[in-house]
Amino acid sequence: METGLLAFLLINLAKVIVVVVIMLMAVAYTVLLERKLVGRIQNRWGPSRVGPFGLLQPLVDGAKLFLKEDLMPAAVERPLYILAPIIALSCALISIAVVPFGADIRWKGVDLFQISDINIGLLIILGVTSIGVYGIALSGWSSNNKYSLLGSLRASAQVISYELALGLSLIGVVMRAGSLRLRDIVGVQATHGLLSWNFFGGFQFVAFFIYLMAAYAETNRAPFDLPEAESELTAGYHTEYSSMKFAMFFMAEYANMITVGCVATLLFFGGPTSPFGHLFDHVLTGTAAQAVLPIFWFVLKVFFFLFLYIWVRGTLPRFRYDQLMGFGWKFLVPVAIANIVVTGLWMGLRLPVQ
């Protein structure tokens, strides 16, 4: 019993470390991807000096942020000022723990491609993201700066409003799967490849677009990046932050983007399943192929969502604040509710009469 517990703790610790390291690397290279792509969209090169194609730029950026002086402004509320970036980053990293990023392969009873497989995985992700707003709210309040306070007030109001549309948009998917466990939700979409994905076969594309828009607002990204609108609020809630604390907010934003990409992939695009279903199963039979291909598909889909994020940022102008609130409450929420009703009716009609 005791050795079992110890082994359990050690194995999970190892998994957590591996996933966190991969996640932080992914965050660093998403930043590079964004700088490169936005550069191309604006007809310039983007970072190109450090390493081939600027590939070593994230390392240099990291070193720069580490070595900068950590300024502590005089009139800040010290404990909360320090706590805020920690909350933001840890909440952004926690939600990856329930994401299954590969096939359900077990080695000596250990689930290799998911940290923890729990019944309420989807709710855990929603709960952790809803805690994440404290990082933003507290940073603005404790900075003792009017721009920070305005930015964080905007951010909290925006996140509370769009959380509603986000949650409602996922209900259609949960109704189809009949479970909140992410593996079950993926399993429902695994049968006929692309045709059984919730986006195509499940007719949840309305829900998908609502989710996408609400998630962009939740992560404070363009075109909903009012909390950090640089033309009005200098840098919004992290105006007073410098060095590593600023870097933590920065990493939290990109980690949240990756989480949103993962959730969109899992819920609407079949997660780690192949778009061709079982069509090529007889060609690739080896265990290695069975293990590696799902990860490949998953990473590809998540990459697509990150690309979309950056593409949208590079092309769309920012909303005005009243437009943002009106859009969330008067458009997204009613459409999400309509989607639930239609999905319910459709499922009820398909149900055999008892």
Add this chain to the structure above:
Amino acid sequence: MVPTSYYLVLSAILFSIGVAAFLVKRNIITVFMSIELMLNAVNLTFVAFSRQWHQVSGQIFVFFVMVVAAAEAAVGLAIIIAVFRARNTLNVDQIDLMKL
């Protein structure tokens, strides 16, 4: 393995602290928060008993308490904002008149 009575005692401690905070605090928002603390303490009792008697209804009741707490928070905070606009204070001793 934990006796259910431990959970009940914990809930009693939280409830008593909630009562004390409700009586002592002077800021109307904090007073409101201590009511939420009392509701949470009661919720813990419900869940502990639901687990004890293997009844789901206890958890359903917690669900309803959460709904009521959410509604209460929305209306209560709106009242607080309205009172603050009229009186420019949050001290409960200065807003004890019934009219604005």
Add this chain to the structure above:
Amino acid sequence: MHLALFIIFGVFCVAGALNLLLQRHPINSALSLIVVMSSLAVLYLLLGAEFLAAAQVIVYSGAIMVLFTFVIMLLNAGKEERTHGSRLAYIAGFPGAAALLGILTFVFLSRGGDFGQARLGEYIVTTSDLSRVLFRDLLLPFEVTSVLILIAILGAVALARKEH
């Protein structure tokens, strides 16, 4: 294992609640209440109420308390001042609360044998169990609460609107 987790998060709960009582600034009180609520979510998990644990985090810590911090930030509430009215509360309140705690603790501990023990993972209420009861047996109360929420929304909008 169960006892250790219970003690850790129980201590978090009590410490958070005491901090709520002792802090002078409302935002610190709000943060300690968030600690209490999140630790309660863990205790719910220990008691096998997994959906409630998630709902506790999403509804209480993630929505209601965000609303509280939002209002504190919006009204820019400063440290609370001690005023005369609190005298009576000090005299009657603390003994009353202490007596309540004493009676409840005495009853629970002396009758503790009637309640039995809670083992980890012995009785887990899944989301589908919960929804089966909620949407079959208790559908009417459920629908009535939705009307309650509607009324609350209307009330909040009517109250918070600026008079012209």
